Every structure is written in structure tokens, then in C-alpha cells.
Amino acid sequence: MGVDIHIVTEIRRNGEWEYVPDIPESLDVRSYGTFGLLANVRSRGRDHFPIRGIPKDVSEEGLKIIGEEGLFSHNYITLREMLDFDYTNYITDILYEIEEVTEAFCSLREELQYYHDTESSIEPNRFVQSLVIAGLGKATFIWEPEDKGEAWRTSIIKCGIEELMAIGNLYNVAAEDIRIVFSFDN
Numbered sequence: 001m002g003v004d005i006h007i008v009t010e011i012r013r014n015g016e017w018e019y020v021p022d023i024p025e026s027l028d029v030r031s032y033g034t035f036g037l038l039a040n041v042r043s044r045g046r047d048h049f050p051i052r053g054i055p056k057d058v059s060e061e062g063l064k065i066i067g068e069e070g071l072f073s074h075n076y077i078t079l080r081e082m083l084d085f086d087y088t089n090y091i092t093d094i095l096y097e098i099e100e101v102t103e104a105f106c107s108l109r110e111e112l113q114y115y116h117d118t119e120s121s122i123e124p125n126r127f128v129q130s131l132v133i134a135g136l137g138k139a140t141f142i143w144e145p146e147d148k149g150e151a152w153r154t155s156i157i158k159c160g161i162e163e164l165m166a167i168g169n170l171y172n173v174a175a176e177d178i179r180i181v182f183s184f185d186n
Contacts, residue, residue: 002030003042003184006071008062009167012177019061020171024163024180026156034156039075041184047089049077055181062181071183079164080175087157 007028010017027034035041040048054067054074066074168178 003032003035003186004030005035005038005182005184006066006068007180007182008059008065009164010059010062010179010181011168011171011173012179013173017055017057017059017062017179019059020167022167022170024160024167026159026163027180029156031156034160035184037157038077038182039073039184041073047086049075049081049085051075054183055179058181066181066183068183071185074181074183076179076181078176078179079161079168082157082161082164083175 005028007023009020009023011020012018027038032042037048039051051073052075054063055076058066058076164178164180165175168175171178
């Protein structure tokens with residue numbers, strides 16, 4: 001059993017937060033590294049955004065979605081806070097995980113090709129995602145970036161920020177007037 005995130009996007013107009021149906025889709029996936037950053041969920045002591053619970057001024061629609069019974073680790077973050085956060089340790093952690101996964105991938109590569117016809121889809125330094133192998137279960141492999149810039153450009157949080165910026169532009173609101181409110185379930 002895994003942990004999933006429930007996300008609501010809200011914008012502030014005339015001093016009140018309003019629910020909008022758009023969400024940053026890349027943040028709406030199971031990613032324990034991202035969960036650790038957003039709310040210290042499944043974290044290994046990494047830096048993370050402050051944990052604040054459900055905001056007192058959450059929209060009625062938002063509360064219905066993220067306030068359900070059984071959900072935990074409620075939090076909210078504005079786009080401005082996401083833009084201003086120091087991601088140095090987060091990027092270092094991405095690189096560390098990628099090195100570990102790349103090592104594991106290299107040692108498994110020959111075995112995978114032996115038991116399954118995967119030669120055409122598994123090449124050195126290529127991106128293979130969510131490969132399901134009978135008897136071994138699901139394994140995710142990540143292509144090793146050449147530098148920290150590549151790790152950041154391809155990170156889930158970076159994609160989520162870009163999507164939240166696009167939503168802000170759609171509703172014509174500033175970075176401090178758009179936020180995500182979220183919680184988790186098992």
C-alpha cells in the first residue's frame with residue numbers, strides 16, 4: 001500500500017481564496033521525494049516546506065477535497081513560496097538517488113535482458129520508467145543527468161512550479177495569490 005496526494009489549487013481574489021478546478025498535474029503523482037519536500041511525508045530528514053495544516057481561509061470546495069476523514073499531513077504552499085525556496089539539498093538528493101538507481105540498473109540490465117526481450121527498450125543511459133517485470137514487480141529507472149541543472153530541469157517540483165505559473169497566468173493572479181492545498185492518504 002502506498003501514499004497518494006490530494007491537491008486543490010486556489011487563487012486569491014478580493015482578499016478571499018477561491019477554488020479553481022485546475023491543478024499542477026505533475027505534482028498529482030506518487031513521488032515520495034516530492035511528498036517529503038512538500039510536507040515531510042515519507043521523508044528521510046530532507047529540507048521541506050513548513051508544515052502548517054489546513055489553512056483557516058481554505059475555500060469550501062477545497063476543504064471538501066483535502067479535509068476528508070483519513071487524510072493526513074495537510075499543508076499549503078503559495079507559488080511565491082515555491083519560487084523562493086532553496087532547493088539545493090533537494091537537487092543533491094535527486095542526484096544521490098539517481099546514482100543509486102543507475103548503479104542498480106547497470107547490475108540488473110543483463111539479467112533483465114536475459115529473462116525478457118527488453119533489449120530494444122533498455123540502452124545505456126536511456127530513460128526507462130515504470131518497467132514491470134514478472135516475478136520482480138515494478139521497477140523504475142532514471143537516466144543519469146550530466147549535471148545538477150539537468151536534475152533540476154527534469155524534477156517533478158520544477159514541472160509543478162511551471163504548471164502552477166501557467167494556471168496563475170490563466171487566472172491573471174500574482175505568485176503570492178495562487179496556492180496548492182493538499183493532504184495525503186494511505
